[in-house]
Each structure stands twice: as C-alpha cells, then as structure tokens.
Amino acid sequence: MKNKNVNRRDFIRLSATAGAGALLVPNTAAATATATVQSANRETAFEIPVRTLGKTGLQIPILSMGVMRADNPNIVRAAYSSGITHFDTAHGYQNGKNEEMLGNFFKDKPRDSFTIATKGKLDYPLKDTFEKDYTELLELSLKRLQMDFVEIFYTHALERVEEVTDKRIVDLLLKFKADGKIKNIGLSTHANKPELIDAAIETGIYDVILVSYNFKLNNLKEMEEAIDRGVKAGIGFVAMKTMTGGAEDAEGKNRINGKACLKWAWKNENITMAIPGFTNFDLLDDCMAAAKSPQLTAEDKEYLAMLCGKELLYCQQCGKCTDECAEHLPIPDLMRAYMYAYGYKNASLSKETLQSLTLADDACKKCEKCKVSCISGFNVSEKIAAITPVRNIPDVFLT
Ligand code: SF4
Ligand code: SF4
Numbered sequence: 001m002k003n004k005n006v007n008r009r010d011f012i013r014l015s016a017t018a019g020a021g022a023l024l025v026p027n028t029a030a031a032t033a034t035a036t037v038q039s040a041n042r043e044t045a046f047e048i049p050v051r052t053l054g055k056t057g058l059q060i061p062i063l064s065m066g067v068m069r070a071d072n073p074n075i076v077r078a079a080y081s082s083g084i085t086h087f088d089t090a091h092g093y094q095n096g097k098n099e100e101m102l103g104n105f106f107k108d109k110p111r112d113s114f115t116i117a118t119k120g121k122l123d124y125p126l127k128d129t130f131e132k133d134y135t136e137l138l139e140l141s142l143k144r145l146q147m148d149f150v151e152i153f154y155t156h157a158l159e160r161v162e163e164v165t166d167k168r169i170v171d172l173l174l175k176f177k178a179d180g181k182i183k184n185i186g187l188s189t190h191a192n193k194p195e196l197i198d199a200a201i202e203t204g205i206y207d208v209i210l211v212s213y214n215f216k217l218n219n220l221k222e223m224e225e226a227i228d229r230g231v232k233a234g235i236g237f238v239a240m241k242t243m244t245g246g247a248e249d250a251e252g253k254n255r256i257n258g259k260a261c262l263k264w265a266w267k268n269e270n271i272t273m274a275i276p277g278f279t280n281f282d283l284l285d286d287c288m289a290a291a292k293s294p295q296l297t298a299e300d301k302e303y304l305a306m307l308c309g310k311e312l313l314y315c316q317q318c319g320k321c322t323d324e325c326a327e328h329l330p331i332p333d334l335m336r337a338y339m340y341a342y343g344y345k346n347a348s349l350s351k352e353t354l355q356s357l358t359l360a361d362d363a364c365k366k367c368e369k370c371k372v373s374c375i376s377g378f379n380v381s382e383k384i385a386a387i388t389p390v391r392n393i394p395d396v397f398l399t
C-alpha cells in the first residue's frame with residue numbers, strides 16, 4: 001500500500017532544500033570536517049565531520065551510538081575506538097542493564113573522551129511524589145553509569161505540550177542542572193514534534209531535543225521549519241529513527257540501506273548528530289562508511305525516492321488512529337512494537353513494549369470491520385493480530 005503523504009515529488013523537492021553543499025556543518029567546528037579527540041589515555045584521529053550541539057557548545061561527530069538495543073560491550077568498545085564519542089542510553093533500556101553496561105565500559109576511560117545522554121520517563125499527570133521519584137530515578141541512572149553527571153538528560157518520549165512546560169518539571173530539571181548532575185537539559189519526542197519544539201523554545205530551559213527524523217516523515221516541511229526555529233533559539237537537535245524501522249519493505253524482509261538514510265538526515269545542517277542503534281560490527285561498519293563520506297549520491301537519492309512510495313515499518317506516531325479505533329487501542333505503541341520485532345528483529349524489546357500496554361487478547365475480534373484509516377497505509381488490525389502473541393512467548397525463546 002502506498003504512503004500518500006510523502007511522495008516521490010515531495011521527496012525530491014525537500015531534498016533540494018539543503019543541497020549537497022550544505023551537508024557539513026553550520027559552524028566553525030564543521031569547517032574542519034575532521035577532529036581529534038585527545039586525552040590522557042586516548043588519542044584517536046578520525047575523519048567524521050563534527051558539529052556543535054547548539055548552545056551546549058559540545059562538539060560531537062555527526063555519528064553517535066544509540067546504545068538502546070546493544071547488549072555487547074564489545075560493540076561499544078568498537079564504536080569508541082572508531083572515534084564515536086557520544087553514547088545515548090535511557091533509564092529504562094534493558095531494565096537498567098544498558099546503563100550498567102556503559103558504566104562498566106567507561107569507568108576507566110577519561111571523562112573528557114566521551115559524552116553520555118540518558119533519559120527518564122515521567123508519569124503524567126504528575127503524582128504528589130514526582131520530585132522525589134524523579135530525583136531517585138536520575139540518581140539510580142548515575143549510579144548505574146558510575147558517573148557524577150551526564151552531559152544530557154532527556155525527559156523521555158514526551159507527547160504533550162504540558163509535559164514540556166509544567167512548572168514542576170521545569171523547576172526540577174533546573175535543579176538537576178544547578179546541582180551539577182546534568183550538564184544540559186533535553187527532551188525526546190516521537191509525537192507532536194513541531195508543537196513540542198515550539199513549547200521548548202517558549203520555555204527557554206531546553207538545550208537539546210532528540211527527535212525522530214527521517215525521509216518518510218509525513219510532515220517533513222513543518223518539522224524542518226520547527227527545527228530551524230529551535231536552532232535559532234540555540235537548541236541542539238539529535239536525530240533518531242533515521243532508518244525508518246530498519247527494513248525497506250513492510251514485512252521486514254530486506255534490510256534498509258542505512259547509509260543512504262543517515263546521509264539523508266545529515267543533509268540537514270540543523271541536525272548535529274544521528275544516533276543509529278547498531279548492534280553488530282557490520283552495522284557499525286556501514287554507519288562509519290556513511291559518516292566518512294556523508295554526501296548523498298545520485299544513487300542514494302534514487303533509492304530513497306523509490307522508498308518514499310512504499311509502505312515501510314515506520315509509524316508516524318501521529319495518533320490519528322487512536323480516535324478512530326472502536327476500542328481506542330494504543331495503536332502507535334503497537335505499531336512500534338511491530339517495528340521492533342519485524343524491523344529490528346528484537347522480539348525482547350517488542351515484548352517489553354507490549355507488556356507496558358493494557359490490551360485484551362481479543363481486542364480486535366469485537367469489530368466486524370476495522371474503522372482505522374492509517375495515514376501510512378498500515379492495515380493496523382492485521383499488524384495487531386500479528387504482534388500481540390509476542391507477549392506470550394517465554395523469554396528463553398526471545399532474541
Ligand atoms: S498507525 Fe498510522 S495513523 Fe496510527 S499513529 Fe501510526 S501512522 Fe499515524
Ligand atoms: S479492528 Fe482493532 S484496530 Fe480496528 S477499530 Fe477495531 S479494535 Fe480498533
């Protein structure tokens with residue numbers, strides 16, 4: 001089924017807004033397009049372009065590591081040895097083991113040779129105990145990471161403007177920063193991104209925003225305009241979900257050309273870095289190859305334009321389906337769980353996501369005909385039927 005919202009003509013038009021000449025950085029750091037990270041124990045020369053992360057002043061290679069799905073410290077070691085300096089995790093990833101792995105890996109590395117971002121989920125509306133609970137969450141993350149501070153702390157996966165502007169959240173984030181536990185305040189979001197970016201600008205406390213950003217976004221123009229406003233206000237932008245689910249088809253049969261996807265994201269000079277979640281050495285090699293030669297080729301453009309007309313695995317998280325659904329099922333989350341299983345081949349993450357949802361086994365059976373018309377062309381009831389059984393697979397059989 002075709003995605004009617006991002007067609008080939010739109011893609012080519014949007015590609016032209018930041019031509020190959022604009023690929024590298026919008027600042028002096030970029031002008032060199034190479035960097036050397038030096039420290040007492042580490043001197044790594046690499047040829048990855050470097051960009052400055054907004055008003056944080058951090059200079060970071062355009063390729064960073066999304067550690068979320070990696071459970072092998074040797075992949076982290078290979079990334080670090082290859083010149084990657086920024087590592088992105090979250091309090092909840094792998095039930096805390098992800099942060100622990102990074103803590104064990106970095107405990108004997110010079111603190112100025114890498115930067116860390118972690119994230120903490122909020123329960124919104126806030127409980128009376130929010131300040132205490134969220135402080136304990138951050139302190140546990142720092143303990144697992146074996147660090148006194150993180151360079152970026154994101155409030156995790158926000159969807160509502162109130163989660164950005166709520167005074168209790170703002171005051172606590174400012175306190176974390178004043179106490180030196182976090183160097184920069186961030187937020188991450190998959191949904192309602194332009195609205196949340198504008199709210200962050202208005203609030204004035206946010207240094208970094210982590211957003212899903214890829215060539216399949218249905219509201220690409222609106223997103224790029226919002227990002228531009230954010231950059232003008234000094235906010236640094238980090239791109240996730242750049243590979244649209246990891247497959248070039250709706251069934252997850254063929255791996256997507258990740259190099260082309262990354263190069264497309266870097267084409268926007270307002271994006272400081274991307275955080276692809278590579279989990280093996282081959283994928284790391286692919287990402288490194290893209291970072292060392294980041295210009296989109298004619299072949300890359302042709303390939304991505306072809307994908308614009310196809311249904312892939314990426315859900316826009318627009319939420320339109322939730323209102324249409326007779327049972328008000330959490331369809332965006334279910335589609336994410338589907339993408340984890342079929343695109344990322346990570347059934348454990350899929351099961352973890354499904355278990356966080358309230359969902360009856362026979363949710364769709366009450367409907368004679370599905371009422372949802374997905375903007376990405378997904379047959380959501382079919383996907384729900386395919387993914388919900390993953391909840392019942394014993395962990396021992398999961399990858
Ligand atoms: S399933 Fe479709 S309609 Fe629902 S959030 Fe995803 S893209 Fe939007
Ligand atoms: S079939 Fe499922 S997804 Fe479709 S409207 Fe019914 S409950 Fe919602």
